[in-house]
Amino acid sequence: MFNMKKSNIFGSISRYSYYFFVNMVYNINYFIINKIKNYTLLLLLCFIGCGFGLQAQTKLSGEIVDKSNNPLPGVQVNLNNGLLQTVSDNAGKFTLTYSDTLQTRNIRFQSFGYKTKTLIADKGQQNMKVILLDSVYSLGA
Numbered sequence: 001m002f003n004m005k006k007s008n009i010f011g012s013i014s015r016y017s018y019y020f021f022v023n024m025v026y027n028i029n030y031f032i033i034n035k036i037k038n039y040t041l042l043l044l045l046c047f048i049g050c051g052f053g054l055q056a057q058t059k060l061s062g063e064i065v066d067k068s069n070n071p072l073p074g075v076q077v078n079l080n081n082g083l084l085q086t087v088s089d090n091a092g093k094f095t096l097t098y099s100d101t102l103q104t105r106n107i108r109f110q111s112f113g114y115k116t117k118t119l120i121a122d123k124g125q126q127n128m129k130v131i132l133l134d135s136v137y138s139l140g141a
Contacts, residue, residue, distance in 0.1 A: 056099070056100040056101075057097055057098070057099060057100065058097070058098055058099075058100055058123075058124060058125075058126070059095065059096070059097045059126060060095070060096045060097075060098070060107075060121055060125060060126060060127075060128060061093065061094065061095045061096075061126065061127055061128075062093070062094055062127060062128035062129060062130060063091075063092050063093050063094075063128075063129050063130070064077075064088045064092045064093075064094065064109060064130045064132060065092055065129070065130070065131055065132075066114070066131070066132055066133075066134070067131060067133055067134070070092075071088075071090070071091050071092025071093075072088060072092045072111060072114070072132060073088055073089060073090045073091070073092060074087055074088060074111060075087065075088040075092070075094070075109055075110070075111040075114075075132065076108075076109070076110050076111065077094045077096065077107060077108070077109055078107070078108045078110075079096055079098055079105065079106070079107055080102070080104060080105070080106055081106070081108070083098075084096055084097075084098055100123070100124075104120075105120060105121040105122075105123075106118055106119075106120055107119050107120070107121055107128075109130050109132060111132060113134065113135060114132040114133065114134060114135055115132065115133050115134070115135045117130060117132055117133075
């Protein structure tokens with residue numbers, strides 16, 4: 001009847017070409033799957049890392065003046081003994097941004113020639129006016 005040769009799905013490709021093709025397809029699939037795994041892990045780590053930055057933040061701003069209501073520039077402002085620090089500008093204004101998860105919010109104001117003052121910021125407090133008093137020291141006597 002019909003004289004049919006046994007052949008594979010590739011027609012007249014040799015056995016070595018077939019194995020080469022199968023190996024190439026396997027390597028491409030292996031490469032793609034590993035890249036997907038790597039990028040999935042990278043994305044997962046990014047999402048986890050971003051979650052820590054999404055905590056609620058409180059921005060506390062204020063003004064530091066002396067007893068005559070003159071602004072005091074260069075006053076050191078420390079939150080919880082130096083956890084966060086800033087310095088008042090030329091107009092005596094300062095800004096601190098901290099996490100709402102802080103249990104204590106002790107804010108210390110100190111400047112040369114003035115008494116150090118420590119205040120406790122209420123939860124959610126956004127503005128503060130601080131009056132620093134002169135520290136009077138006498139030399140001698």
